[in-house]
Amino acid sequence: MSDTVLFALEAALNGLTVGIMYSLVALGFVLIFKASGIFNFAQGVMALFAALTLVGIQTGQVPFSHLINAALGTNIHDFGFTLPAILAIPLTVGVMVLMALLIERIVLKHLVNQEPIILFMATIGLAYFLEGLGDIMWGAEVKPLDVGIPQGMSSAVDEFTYNLFGYGFYLDVLNLYALAIAAVLVTALVIFSQYTKQGRALRAVADDHQAALSVGISLRFIWVLTWSIAGIVALVAGIMWGSKSGVQFSLSLIALKALPVLILGGFTSIPGAIVGGLLIGVGEKLFDFFMQPIIGGATENWFAYMLALVFLLFRPQGLFGEKIIERV
């Protein structure tokens, strides 16, 4: 096989595994959009907040320590213990569920029956609030996150491809883990929504609020449930991206990468989020690979948005979204 094909193949494979990281973020958006018609602008910040909380709990940081020290003149920063990931992750899940509960109580409850744009604006506010809260609680410096996921070149992939093609592919192990975790997450979500009472209730609420009320479904409970799940998905995305490049503010900007994924896959489709992420991941790597000699590098920064624009022109509902047919 010629070198170019091999290199392209390697790029595509890398794109596939990066793409799944985009999918993880997009998934959180889709869940909330499906259940409540809200485009949750805060999804990216939720991932940041979840990752910050995880690091904080793992390293035994005192929350609000800067604030406490400034107010009381003390000098405390951490509790002096560290927790293993296996304890810290469930605790962080607890924090995300609590957050979902508070969001419902403080924000959503008062905005029932409002226009989608108003709910959207509320999530923008929420994004800024959470961003600030994360800073005050855990500090603004870049933090490394290590939950025990190995990183670096996968020697298995390297060896396998070397034996096959005489050229070893470089693939980050972390990305392979992301692939496996995304698969588990999506399977769990599908089982939940198809085979449990709560999952059925969730689909019902997504379809028709009034009808859901009439069969005895509590909308508020379902909202807390959805936001909790979105919070957990955000945590997973936060862990993967945080392990890759450290927990810092820029983590919340991955939400921007999720937008083209959503436009490709459709806002209401879980498989769409996965396929959309993979397409964008592969697309941007291959585009970069072939176009770099001609137009120079850094195409990854804009390729996804350009692709989204093309989709908006020709297939605005996305690959898997519901086609909007207006009857007149």
Added chain:
Amino acid sequence: MLDTQHEGFVTADGRQIGGVVMELKNITLRFGGVVAIKDISFDIRQGEIRAIIGPNGAGKSSMLNVISGFYNPQEGDVIYKGYKRPKMAPYKVSRMGIARTFQNIALFEGMSVLDNIMTGRMHHMKAGFFSQALWWGKASREEEEHRAAVEKIIDFLEIQPIRKTPVARLPYGLKKRVELARALAAEPQILLLDEPMAGMNVEEKEDMSRFILDVNDEFGTTTVLIEHDMGVVMDLSDRVVVMDYGKKIGDGTPDEVRNNQAVIDAYLGVAHD
């Protein structure tokens, strides 16, 4: 023929009507300055088909929404099974055994007919979250029981061929029937039907009337329905409440109502002064 005692009575066609299940006492409902319902009282008896009729804008749907808890009246009491019902969320009212259909069909369009009807059984399901997800123990047994109950309703309403069809693909008349099935799946104490025959052709209307009667006959379901079509109402119902401009202008058997001067005026149109 009607008695006011609590023991109930026997209808002309020999069905036993029981005691009072729900009593609405001096209900007044306002939207800002608009009075939708003005001081209305009536009762609903076990096993009867109770109709609420009246011209457009008479407040029939509002009345139904009060019964189903979607609206909370400013004045008056809803006495359900002998107890005054406090102000509560509609989903709680539904869990107390009041199921309903909507005037402009409210089904879960993305789900299959079967899934739609299964949602009706939601609050009868007790198995825990994880056993459901993993399909072990109580959950699988329970699911089978509920499926059996749902299949019985599907058979009864003759919708077997469309069990797996997504609701969005069904024609209007069938959607209405699926909505009735979902309400029935909850095994309600009171079944509320908001214009079950609106927008149907004659054949579909006849089918629907037959189903309402059969359901009442077979399961003894207490039914409250709103309908425009006078002919249909008179044939179906045991007792009729007539509303006009938010007020009750008649209450009794179809024959009594038909001969009520106020009702005739409301329907034929007499100058209100």
